[in-house]
Amino acid sequence: MSTSILSLVKKHPIFQDPRLFQITALSSFLAYGVFNLDWITDLPRIFTILSAGIFTQLFFMVGLRLPFDSWKSGAITSLGLSLLFQSSTPLMWILAPVLGISSKYFIRTKGKHVFNPANLGVILPIVLFGDAWISPGQWGSSAMLLFFFSSAALMVLFRVGRIDTSLTFLLTILVLEYFRSVVYLGWEFDWLFHKMSNGSLLLFAFFMITDPRTTPNASGARILWAVGIGVLSFVLTSWFYLHTAPMWALFFAAPAMVVLDKIFKANVFQWTSIKPLQS
Amino acid sequence: MKSLKLFILASAALLSGLQVNAFCGFYVARADAKLFNNKSEVILVRNGDKTTVTMSNDFQGDVKDFAMVVPVPTVLKENDIKVVDKSIFEKLNEYSAPRLVEYYDSPPCPVEIVTEDYEVYDMLDQNWPAFGNLTMSVADESNYRVNVEARYEVGEYEILILSAEESDGLRRWLTDHDYKIPENADEVLDPYIKSNMKFFVVKVNLHKLSGSSFEELSPIQLTYNSDRFMLPIRLGMANANGPQDMIVYTFTNQGRVECTNYRTVELPSNRNIPLFVEPQFGDFYKALYEKSWKQEGRNSVFLEYAWDVSPQQSVKCDPCVGPPPIANDLVKAGVDWLQNGWQGTAYFTRMHVRYERDKFPQDLQFQTTTNKERYQCRYILTHPASGDMSCEEGQKYLKELEQRRKRELDELAALTGWGVKNGNSYIKEFNNRLEDYEFSPVMTQEEDRGGIWTLLLSFLGISTLIMVIARAGKKRKLQSLPA
Numbered sequence: 001m002s003t004s005i006l007s008l009v010k011k012h013p014i015f016q017d018p019r020l021f022q023i024t025a026l027s028s029f030l031a032y033g034v035f036n037l038d039w040i041t042d043l044p045r046i047f048t049i050l051s052a053g054i055f056t057q058l059f060f061m062v063g064l065r066l067p068f069d070s071w072k073s074g075a076i077t078s079l080g081l082s083l084l085f086q087s088s089t090p091l092m093w094i095l096a097p098v099l100g101i102s103s104k105y106f107i108r109t110k111g112k113h114v115f116n117p118a119n120l121g122v123i124l125p126i127v128l129f130g131d132a133w134i135s136p137g138q139w140g141s142s143a144m145l146l147f148f149f150s151s152a153a154l155m156v157l158f159r160v161g162r163i164d165t166s167l168t169f170l171l172t173i174l175v176l177e178y179f180r181s182v183v184y185l186g187w188e189f190d191w192l193f194h195k196m197s198n199g200s201l202l203l204f205a206f207f208m209i210t211d212p213r214t215t216p217n218a219s220g221a222r223i224l225w226a227v228g229i230g231v232l233s234f235v236l237t238s239w240f241y242l243h244t245a246p247m248w249a250l251f252f253a254a255p256a257m258v259v260l261d262k263i264f265k266a267n268v269f270q271w272t273s274i275k276p277l278q279s
Numbered sequence: 280m281k282s283l284k285l286f287i288l289a290s291a292a293l294l295s296g297l298q299v300n301a302f303c304g305f306y307v308a309r310a311d312a313k314l315f316n317n318k319s320e321v322i323l324v325r326n327g328d329k330t331t332v333t334m335s336n337d338f339q340g341d342v343k344d345f346a347m348v349v350p351v352p353t354v355l356k357e358n359d360i361k362v363v364d365k366s367i368f369e370k371l372n373e374y375s376a377p378r379l380v381e382y383y384d385s386p387p388c389p390v391e392i393v394t395e396d397y398e399v400y401d402m403l404d405q406n407w408p409a410f411g412n413l414t415m416s417v418a419d420e421s422n423y424r425v426n427v428e429a430r431y432e433v434g435e436y437e438i439l440i441l442s443a444e445e446s447d448g449l450r451r452w453l454t455d456h457d458y459k460i461p462e463n464a465d466e467v468l469d470p471y472i473k474s475n476m477k478f479f480v481v482k483v484n485l486h487k488l489s490g491s492s493f494e495e496l497s498p499i500q501l502t503y504n505s506d507r508f509m510l511p512i513r514l515g516m517a518n519a520n521g522p523q524d525m526i527v528y529t530f531t532n533q534g535r536v537e538c539t540n541y542r543t544v545e546l547p548s549n550r551n552i553p554l555f556v557e558p559q560f561g562d563f564y565k566a567l568y569e570k571s572w573k574q575e576g577r578n579s580v581f582l583e584y585a586w587d588v589s590p591q592q593s594v595k596c597d598p599c600v601g602p603p604p605i606a607n608d609l610v611k612a613g614v615d616w617l618q619n620g621w622q623g624t625a626y627f628t629r630m631h632v633r634y635e636r637d638k639f640p641q642d643l644q645f646q647t648t649t650n651k652e653r654y655q656c657r658y659i660l661t662h663p664a665s666g667d668m669s670c671e672e673g674q675k676y677l678k679e680l681e682q683r684r685k686r687e688l689d690e691l692a693a694l695t696g697w698g699v700k701n702g703n704s705y706i707k708e709f710n711n712r713l714e715d716y717e718f719s720p721v722m723t724q725e726e727d728r729g730g731i732w733t734l735l736l737s738f739l740g741i742s743t744l745i746m747v748i749a750r751a752g753k754k755r756k757l758q759s760l761p762a
Contacts (some may be wrong), residue, residue, distance in 0.1 A: 013749035031737035133648045140542040185470040190640040241506040243539040
């Protein structure tokens with residue numbers, strides 16, 4: 001009985017295509033933000049980012065004759081940006097997804113784009129124009145943890161996405177923070193729990209660094225890469241007090257992906273090569 | 280390396296067996312003075328990595344029983360420490376406090392001149408906080424592994440800067456120098472010591488104080504450079520009994536300040552409320568704050584005011600509760616970039632946080648954003664029109680008024696949880712102000728906004744939608760295939 005339900009659930013399209021799973025999860029967070037965190041006043045920003053992102057993707061889809069399927073990547077980038085990217089200038093709302101998605105087609109090496117489009121979409125406006133920011137505290141920490149862990153469980157259960165990267169990254173941060181904050185400095189355990197249940201950190205871990213196109217191809221390299229991002233985030237947070245450290249760590253780690261791909265040989269990830277799960 | 284040093288600022292009051300609450304730490308008191316400190320105020324000015332903190336606590340007790348311990352990132356120089364006039368807190372508070380605004384309907388029937396006017400009420404008359412005093416003797420520090428790094432006299436204060444190697448030593452030093460400290464003080468001192476913090480102890484030089492009242496003591500202002508933009512609240516919870524309130528006034532040259540490790544939430548604003556709330560506006564706001572605080576899970580920071588108050592800006596509030604701070608006030612508060620010619624941006628953010636140990640495991644961390652959007656806590660009273668109502672417009676107006684008053688009562692209940700026992704007569708008796716209203720507070724239950732259900736339902740809804748679309752797509756594909 002239970003196995004038949006499981007196989008039925010497995011047949012659901014969102015578990016057949018990891019991108020659909022990501023779109024579903026990210027849209028749910030958006031709904032959570034709008035209905036529970038009163039993001040009503042943010043709706044113009046959210047809609048502008050989403051439409052600019054989808055139009056940019058359509059533009060490249062038509063211009064480069066990409067498969068129709070690529071709308072999904074554009075949607076994921078735009079949803080990610082609408083959840084993370086803040087600016088008081090509406091022009092930036094357009095620029096962030098345009099820059100992020102365009103980078104996929106301009107900055108490439110060996111059939112892969114180098115930078116995570118959502119990551120670059122956030123970083124570039126901050127660096128170039130200064131008129132943008134990320135609000136790491138916007139999620140609170142109540143409902144997030146439970147939902148993210150169920151997302152992780154679903155991802156593991158249905159073998160979607162690159163959960164190895166997420167878990168390695170989170171584990172690295174957890175271990176380092178545990179030894180520094182709890183063991184050495186002497187904060188209580190709930191200090192650590194509060195840190196780890198930050199919505200932006202979890203969003204980053206499960207839905208940004210898991211992008212298969214900007215992670216190293218070989219699984220060993222991926223683990224190494226995720227540990228590196230974790231260590232860099234930890235250093236940037238603990239000694240440079242960067243509240244958005246993981247975003248910067250991923251940005252700086254992008255070139256490392258190119259190097260790791262050279263050392264660890266593996267096939268380049270293709271969305272279309274995913275075979276439907278056996279039911 | 281200096282910039283890498285962990286900065287934590289906390290004032291500490293060490294007092295045994297008494298209910299002591301303080302903003303960044305706990306007071307140090309030598310005798311069993313009765314202290315009460317539920318609300319504190321602090322001004323934070325941030326420019327690049329330079330921070331100026333002005334601290335004020337509503338310490339109420341005998342001046343000679345008081346001292347304060349403030350962990351700082353480095354051994355501060357004498358000119359990094361200042362005393363400022365306490366009136367700056369009053370000015371900032373009055374100017375940015377939640378406001379009640381009063382409007383008058385113009386008569387519907389054409390008799391009088393159409394007027395629309397408002398009056399403004401200040402929310403709360405906040406008692407002014409001050410520091411106390413303690414004469415402290417510095418004995419041999421060698422046993423404690425505590426060093427006196429510097430010794431200054433600033434204003435009426437004597438300041439010692441201590442460095443400690445372990446919390447037990449610092450605790451013993453304080454105890455042996457006649458301070459009683461809370462039992463669990465070690466635990467909270469430890470993380471700060473290990474982060475290489477210095478502690479400075481503030482006491483009052485009684486000879487320099489003309490009177491003996493704590494009310495005459497000035498707030499202390501510290502300036503330091505640190506990457507870290509935060510306020511420590513953990514020390515203050517060491518011996519706190521219940522939640523504490525803190526008002527944080529911040530100034531930057533970019534835009535709003537927001538908390539990065541807790542949610543920063545705007546309180547409900549611009550709401551129409553019944554006329555009879557006027558004499559109890561203070562209580563109304565307290566109830567509103569409490570309801571929002573519970574609704575947001577007791578672990579959010581609330582925004583009460585956000586506005587560009589640069590000297591060249593003409594509109595600084597709408598309406599103004601108090602006179603807007605002038606450039607000179609801002610410079611006093613630490614906005615030193617306005618010193619030259621008073622040109623430049625000063626963005627004012629007022630936050631209100633109610634914190635307690637189990638909901639706030641971490642110190643408050645902040646960031647400056649470029650968000651210049653204006654915000655104020657503003658509640659609106661509307662007086663009905665008087666005079667002749669016999670014309671068609673007048674009758675229509677009366678019907679609308681009834682509906683409006685219903686909405687006002689609903690709004691009151693939604694904002695504060697207050698029910699009004701005889702609310703019906705307020706709705707009906709539009710011409711007379713209801714004087715003998717009776718509140719029935721119904722706010723007891725903790726409200727759950729059902730966050731996790733929103734998430735789950737959205738997930739299910741969206742995945743169903745995707746399944747339907749995918750199936751429809753498949754069918755179309757099958758149909759288009761040649762038989």
